[in-house]
Amino acid sequence: MTRRQAVETLDRSLRDITGNDLPFGGKVIVFGGDFRQVLPVVPRGTRAQICDATLLRSYIWDDIKIIQLKQNMRAQNDVCFSQFLLRIGDGTEKTFPNDYVDMPNDIMLEYNDDQSIDTLIDRVLPNLAKNCTFVSYMRQRAILSTRNEYVDSINVMMIGKFPGEEKVYYSHDSVDDDSTNNYPLDFLNSITPNGLPPHELKIKKNCPVILLRNLDPHHGLCNGTRLIVKAFEDNAIDCEIVNGHHAGNLIFIPRIPLSPSEDISLPYKFKRKQFPIRLSFAMTINKAQGQTIPNIRIYLSEPVFCHGQLYVALSRGVSRSNTWMLAKPNKDLDPIGRRTIFFLFSEIFCRIEKTTIHFSSHVSH
């Protein structure tokens, strides 16, 4: 979700350019968004700072007219599931002490031990050897988790199980102005700041990857685009786009210089030259925002920790029968092992009570 400051900058610029003091210089601006979903990311931000970064706290908000879309088109064939999603998103589902919420029995997989993740993997990619060459099969499934560390370890397990010959691409890492070599190469290779590809990128033909940069938005190559690897060369990886309007197009991904986003405060200027992709058998819930994943598996090694994460994870799916969750239970607080924590900032919803126009189609924005 965009921070309010970006929208306010646009507002001021348009007022300046047009010489008109109406909001956005009198231009009509259409926003799309859902406050049930994950809010803007404020690194190490408090609850108050995160709420403050939303458009709800902007001086613009009072000039915005809300048009509410009422029908969940993604899960249109499973009305009970879309009603359950709304109750999770709105915070109206029955909760238990410590903000636990019951998950339907058929969604929760039983968590026995750390090996339970194997069950989840087998359920996301059944008959892998037979199906791995089909783009439609790979496109329709993924595991979501809360943090990059869980996602990375699942991806390592899954590329190991994936059939085919492995190709490894190593990055070239450096630090600007490090003439005294304070940061040894081994150390630089061992870190992967958020938003960067790994030093050791292992891929196989037909494996799913996700793009980490806006390489060519006009042709569908944006941060978050899912791709399937079709072939590899020394200096390019051939991929097929699998989501969005450009699905089916074949493209080449080059190695490019990358730096961590400025939000990540490293004490040095880190640079990595690598292909801007990561494996996407598993991805973080935040990265999955906006995607439709019919066979969705959710792995919660720890409970969700920010507003809207549970709703975003569950609402990527199209039906309850193809949605499964594996959550490590806290035996003291959750004796039945079929609950998970529900995390919402209720103050967010207090501001959305405004003149609302109801439309009867499209998804619940």
Ligand SMILES: Nc1ncnc2c1ncn2[C@@H]1O[C@H](COP(=O)(O)OP(=O)(O)OP(=O)(O)O)[C@@H](O)[C@H]1O
């Ligand atoms: N009018 C429609 N008819 C049929 N399918 C639709 C319609 N509108 C959207 N969809 C389908 O619903 C799914 C979600 O659409 P879209 O990604 O545009 O919604 P969204 O509001 O951005 O979702 P979210 O924010 O939850 O990711 C897509 O699979 C899309 O094809």
